[in-house]
Amino acid sequence: MAVDKEKVSGGETRWTRLWEDRALRERRGGQSACPLLCGRGPARSGARAPPLRMGKEVTFAEMDGKKFRIGVLATRWNAELVEAMQKDVVDTLKASGVENDNIIQFKVPGTWELPLAARFVSITQKLDAIVCLGVLVKGETNHYEYIAENVAKSLMEIQVQSTVPIVFGVLTCLTEEQAEFRATGKGSHAKDWALTAVEMATLRSSQMGKPDQTGAKKIGFGNLLENAEGGAKKVSSEPGKKIGF
Numbered sequence: 001m002a003v004d005k006e007k008v009s010g011g012e013t014r015w016t017r018l019w020e021d022r023a024l025r026e027r028r029g030g031q032s033a034c035p036l037l038c039g040r041g042p043a044r045s046g047a048r049a050p051p052l053r054m055g056k057e058v059t060f061a062e063m064d065g066k067k068f069r070i071g072v073l074a075t076r077w078n079a080e081l082v083e084a085m086q087k088d089v090v091d092t093l094k095a096s097g098v099e100n101d102n103i104i105q106f107k108v109p110g111t112w113e114l115p116l117a118a119r120f121v122s123i124t125q126k127l128d129a130i131v132c133l134g135v136l137v138k139g140e141t142n143h144y145e146y147i148a149e150n151v152a153k154s155l156m157e158i159q160v161q162s163t164v165p166i167v168f169g170v171l172t173c174l175t176e177e178q179a180e181f182r183a184t185g186k187g188s189h190a191k192d193w194a195l196t197a198v199e200m201a202t203l204r205s206s207q208m209g210k211p212d213q214t215g216a217k218k219i220g221f222g223n224l225l226e227n228a229e230g231g232a233k234k235v236s237s238e239p240g241k242k243i244g245f
């Protein structure tokens with residue numbers, strides 16, 4: 001089989017095929033036929049190769065999202081593709097036990113708007129995780145690079161600052177074909193993104209305290225509450241001013 005990146009079917013490439021063929025052969029104790037891998041490791045020595053640990057896959061334990069409120073921010077740019085990912089995210093959240101009323105969905109114009117929207121909805125501390133969805137496709141100028149780099153950086157900053165997990169569900173594609181493959185069907189990671197949100201919400205809850213009926217998070221000696229001055233927090237036993245939804 002030739003080694004090139006030509007598409008074979010359903011958007012997968014010959015590379016995918018080569019890796020799958022190699023994994024199969026090595027699990028059977030045979031030699032790798034991949035020219036790029038010859039002369040390396042167990043395939044050369046004839047020893048049985050360990051299970052392949054590479055690939056675009058992540059596994060999740062079973063989780064219960066019943067107590068969580070998850071935000072989903074989605075763009076209207078490339079609406080059809082984003083909506084396909086949004087549907088997978090929402091369906092998977094529900095299948096993980098997140099209640100319909102606890103899936104709070106917002107639309108924004110484009111990917112550039114995602115960080116500020118994520119800041120608006122994370123500052124209230126009323127969401128346990130946020131999934132941000134967008135599709136960037138490179139055009140003729142370097143517009144795409146500016147958006148991709150800054151949005152990725154900002155979303156990371158916002159999640160670290162706010163402690164609200166933000167899932168990076170933004171595709172940064174060089175072609176429309178790449179975008180379509182990754183937004184729909186086999187190439188989509190949208191279900192993983194939903195599970196990542198539930199897993200990170202679970203971790204946050206176990207480490208940071210559980211929400212109580214006031215919506216405040218119990219940490220350490222008292223309740224952390226939002227105040228009226230833009231989300232700065234104070235420690236108090238009084239309920240905080242209601243912000244957001």
Ligand SMILES: Nc1c(NC[C@H](O)[C@H](O)[C@H](O)CO)[nH]c(=O)[nH]c1=O
Nearest residue numbers: 075077109110111112134135136137
């Ligand atoms: N080119 C893409 C954009 N561009 C629009 C920006 O995100 C933004 O809405 C505008 O600059 C106004 O601030 N957005 C995408 O989501 N995907 C693109 O490919």
Ligand SMILES: CC(=O)[C@@H](O)COP(=O)(O)O
Nearest residue numbers: 138139140141142143144
């Ligand atoms: C400002 C724009 O959205 C546009 O001019 C960028 O062009 P391109 O997507 O071809 O780089």
